[in-house]
Amino acid sequence: MKKLIMCASVGLIALSAFAAGNFVHDSESVAYLNPGAAVSSGNLVDLGDRYGVALADIASNATGTVQIKGVWSFARADTNAIAAGAAVFYNSATTVDGIATADEYVGQCTEAAAVCDALTNSAGDTIKYVKIDLNVPQRQCIVGTDVLAPGGDLTGKINSIAVATVTDGAALGTTSVQPADVWGAPTATPSPALLENTVAIQAKTAAAGDLSEFRLIRVWTSETSMGAASTNNIETLVLSTGTAVDTVTAHADYRYVTATDGSAVATITGTAVGTNYVMVSDGSSVSATAITFVE
Secondary structure (H helix, E strand, O other): OHHHHHHHHHHHHHHHHOOOOOOOOOOOEEEEEOOOOOEOOOOEEEOOOOEEEEOOOEOOOOEEEEEOOOEEEEEEOOOOOEOOOOEEEEOOOOEEEOOOOOOOEEEEEOOOEOOOOOOEOOOOOEOOEEEEEEOOOOOOOEEOOEEOOOOOOOOOOOOOOOOOOOOOOOOOOOOOOOHHHOEOOOEEEEOOOOOEEEEEEEOEEOOOOEOOOOOEEEEEEEOOOOOOOOOOOEEEEEEEOOEEEEEEEOOOEEEEEOOOOOEEEEEEEEOOOEEEEEEEEEOOEEEEEEEEEOO
């Protein structure tokens, strides 16, 4: 009776472990409908996104079981060495090799296979095999369709990729972002010292060339270089040649869109003799320029 109760308990536990009614089976194997020629037991089967191994013969247009996990032994297609951990690729239904081929990865070598002189003996029997962990995730670095083997040299593998150099003082490659492509600090050039000062503003690149495109800038006046916006000693600040966006502080702080060539004009009128500053920001870059008012 105790044995009967124990068996019943184990059965209930087993049922509760698989309470989900939509469980089909584990992922070690899959059913395969063979659309082509007959497949022999032990052959590699192309499943589209991976390979499997037929567990029994599968006739044409018949369904059979294909294993997609586990360690398997396959005949080598060439005499080249295959290192432990190296990627192994499909060569035929019964042979594999270490030649990287797009979409033909089979698995990972589990035991190193040394260079050999022959793959068969004098009787013609295959004697050289390689063990593969089937469909284990591939250790690789892919650039385009190239596959970098474990420990391989990346030199020459980078194709059509823009790589920026980071060594201090090193020049950027022609495909990298260039200083001329990045905004820099805008310039503000005041007119000869007068109570009414005309300041020519120009957006600049990081290479100090003119940035000839529409730019959203901010222009403000202050009593100090890089100071807060202020109208002290400023009667008027008027921007022209572009488009006004909004006024932060009348006659002291404006957001403005430049002309198409990245330029704008700020006309600043002082109330008395003295020195003020005009700041211009473009993105995260800010410049400060002294303007002197004289009568």
